[in-house]
Amino acid sequence: MTGSIWPRVLSGRGAAGFGWGAVIGTLGGLIGLGGAEFRLPVLVGRFRLPTLEAVILNKATSLVVVAFALLFRADTISFSVLWAHVDIALNLLAGSLVGAWWAAGHAMRLSRRWRDRIILVLLVLLALLMLSHYWLGLGGNGPALLDAGLLRWLAGLAAGLGIGMVAALLGVAGGELLIPTLVLLYGLDIKLAGSLSLAISLPTMIVGFTRYSQSGAFSVLKRESVLFGWLAAGSILGAAIGGLLLGVIPADVLMTALGVILLVSAIKVFQHAH
Structure with missing residues (x-):
């Protein structure tokens, strides 16, 4: 019986999900991200999922990948080091949790056409951010944009709000926005920023995921359980590779190439999504 189940599970959508997950996870791992921004166009364009279902499946996969990534990075950046910066995490979470809850609630009520338009704009902006990555000087350890105090706290709150909204609407972890924020606004080392962004992303995604559970489209996780399982497994393997x-x-060549890939795939998929 077992021998007849495995070929069936590994065929079709399961095998394709594992393959795409591995490729996307590898691309994301090369730049220290989960790759969810690349996964969303694939779920809509390759697997033909309705946009809201694709966002929910993307968010579920991102939750699994981020949890593993946080554990994988613990040898490099320990949890005690992350705890030393808990004030920064709480500052951004104060905004991101609200933003994720609000955006997920509104995304469920949007028409398919408007949801596709908003997602297209956000993916294009993320692609442009990737293309401008080195123009922003994210490789070094520069000073914080603002000194610690009320003004920086308010800036962090506003940044977290926007990041939480983007993460909920796209089903991503938000590292593309969190890492630049942590480096530029707080002056953190980019490796520390990478791990701290994962710690902030996890509760933010859980809030958005909980909100989406009230949608009928949440049933995609049961209907596409095989695709979800193999997509997550491939993504974890790819992230490790x-x-x-x-x-x-x-890094500059890689970031530029991936920015172009994201830009082209987002326009191709969401401009013509039905």
Whole structure:
């Protein structure tokens, strides 16, 4: 019986999900991200999922990948180091949790056309951010944009609000926005920012995921359980491979190439989504 189940599970959508998950996870791992921004166009364009269902499945996969990524990075950046910056995490979470809850609630009420338009704009902006990554000087340890105090706290609150909204609407972890915020606004080292962004992303995604559970589209997790399982497994494997290959490809070349890929795929999929 077992022998007849495995070929069936590994065929079709399961095998395709594992393959795409591995490729996307590797790309994300090479730049220290989960790759969810690349996964969303694939779920809509390749697997033909309705946009809201694709966002929910993307968020579920992102939750699994981020949880594993946080554990994988614990040897490099320990939890005690992250705890030393809990004030920064709480500052951003104060905004991101509200933003994620609000955006997920409104996303469920949007028409398919408007949801596609908003997602297209957000993905294009993320692609442009990736293309401008090195123009922002994210490789070094520069000073914080603002000194600690009320003004920086308010800026962090506003940034967290926007990040939470984007994460909920796209089903992503939000590292593309969190890492630049942590580096520029708070002056953190980029490696520390990468791990702290995962710690902030996890509760933010859980809030958005909980909100989406009230939608009828949430049933996609049961209907597409095989795709979800293999997509998550491939993404975790890919993230590990990407981490091992980190530094093999020049970061500026890689970031530029991935920015172009995201830009083209987002326009191709969501401009013509039905």
